[in-house]
Amino acid sequence: MRILVTGGSGFIGSHIVEHHLTKGDEVCAVDDLSTGSLDNIASFQTKSNFRFEQADILTWPGLDKAVKWADRIYHMAAVVGVFRVLSEPIRVLDTNVNGYRRVLEAVANSTHKPWVVVASSSSVYGHNKLKILEEENDLIYKSPTHPLGNYAISKLTDELLSLAYVKEKQLFITTARIFNTVGRRQTGLYGMVVPRFVQQACRNEPITIFGDGKQTRSFCDVRDTVRALATLAENKETSGEIINVGNDREISINDLAHMVRKIANSESEICYQTYEESYEENFIDIKNRYPDLTKFYHYTNFKNKWTLEDTVADLVAHYTEK
Numbered sequence: 531m532r533i534l535v536t537g538g539s540g541f542i543g544s545h546i547v548e549h550h551l552t553k554g555d556e557v558c559a560v561d562d563l564s565t566g567s568l569d570n571i572a573s574f575q576t577k578s579n580f581r582f583e584q585a586d587i588l589t590w591p592g593l594d595k596a597v598k599w600a601d602r603i604y605h606m607a608a609v610v611g612v613f614r615v616l617s618e619p620i621r622v623l624d625t626n627v628n629g630y631r632r633v634l635e636a637v638a639n640s641t642h643k644p645w646v647v648v649a650s651s652s653s654v655y656g657h658n659k660l661k662i663l664e665e666e667n668d669l670i671y672k673s674p675t676h677p678l679g680n681y682a683i684s685k686l687t688d689e690l691l692s693l694a695y696v697k698e699k700q701l702f703i704t705t706a707r708i709f710n711t712v713g714r715r716q717t718g719l720y721g722m723v724v725p726r727f728v729q730q731a732c733r734n735e736p737i738t739i740f741g742d743g744k745q746t747r748s749f750c751d752v753r754d755t756v757r758a759l760a761t762l763a764e765n766k767e768t769s770g771e772i773i774n775v776g777n778d779r780e781i782s783i784n785d786l787a788h789m790v791r792k793i794a795n796s797e798s799e800i801c802y803q804t805y806e807e808s809y810e811e812n813f814i815d816i817k818n819r820y821p822d823l824t825k826f827y828h829y830t831n832f833k834n835k836w837t838l839e840d841t842v843a844d845l846v847a848h849y850t851e852k
């Protein structure tokens with residue numbers, strides 16, 4: 531099979547590349563290297579079934595040709611991470627919405643129609659306070675002056691684009707609402723909590739929790755996320771559907787900090803920073819993020835292979851090695 535991965539040198543994208551190269555597929559990755567890195571794909575560069583194009587998805591001249599070539603496209607390119615979302619709001623809207631629209635137009639204009647898997651996000655649920663989030667829930671947003679709204683709404687717009695192109699242009703698109711994903715190659719530079727805690731613990735520096743640490747998240751190992759996306763794409767009934775993808779084990783950020791410290795055998799103290807100190811004024815965090823995976827299991831017989839403890843232990847070993 532021929533696979534095109536946009537954002538292919540990023541965290542999840544590079545694992546998608548690895549997954550398909552391991553299966554013997556031909557893979558083309560495109561990335562502007564804004565948050566992705568060549569290190570993430572360095573070990574694939576010598577493989578004859580892999581090629582990489584450094585380009586901006588908004589202007590990449592090779593897009594039409596790559597779309598004609600591909601059997602499946604994973605659209606992962608996006609501006610991601612709280613720090614980047616706060617500092618580059620125009621880029622967020624432009625890349626996340628217009629970048630995806632450009633990919634869809636290229637597919638719509640091609641006689642050959644590759645299957646599209648697009649990364650939406652659990653951020654789409656906004657400030658919905660329900661304990662378990664399912665796809666049919668109402669979405670609750672703060673006023674547009676709330677700093678993180680642009681990312682959530684850019685991802686919601688992507689979902690609407692998916693539905694519109696399935697309906698009007700008869701494209702085949704699986705839209706995955708991905709919950710927090712963790713694993714190797716995720717950088718802590720843009721506000722991601724797990725790599726930051728692991729790094730702090732391994733250096734015996736204070737582990738800094740933003741807020742009171744009572745907020746909860748559900749973390750899925752990236753190797754499971756990637757298998758989940760590939761499994762969904764294989765089920766043709768998922769076209770036109772929006773499906774939660776993640777792990778349904780919930781953990782508070784306080785418990786995560788203690789888990790990381792224990793697994794890293796670290797002497798780090800655990801300390802707290804207000805959201806104002808960590809991000810900016812008026813920042814309102816999301817309290818809980820816990821996916822209902824009923825719909826996901828309806829379409830797959832999927833089983834997660836990795837627990838959060840496995841992932842943290844792997845990250846600690848990897849960081850210590852480095």
Ligand SMILES: NC(=O)c1ccc[n+]([C@@H]2O[C@H](COP(=O)([O-])OP(=O)(O)OC[C@H]3O[C@@H](n4cnc5c(N)ncnc54)[C@H](O)[C@@H]3O)[C@@H](O)[C@H]2O)c1
Pocket residue numbers: 536537538539540541542543560561562563564565566567585586587588605606607608609610625629649650651652707708709710711712
């Ligand atoms: N990691 C998570 O927990 C998570 C959760 C929900 C959704 N997602 C979504 O999954 C996708 C991948 O996220 P990630 O965590 O791997 O982040 P990432 O930042 O590592 O990956 C995004 C990649 O897109 C590239 N990119 C950005 N703008 C581009 C442009 N204009 N042209 C070409 N490439 C561009 C970046 O360089 C990067 O390599 C994103 O769409 C993100 O919104 C991730």
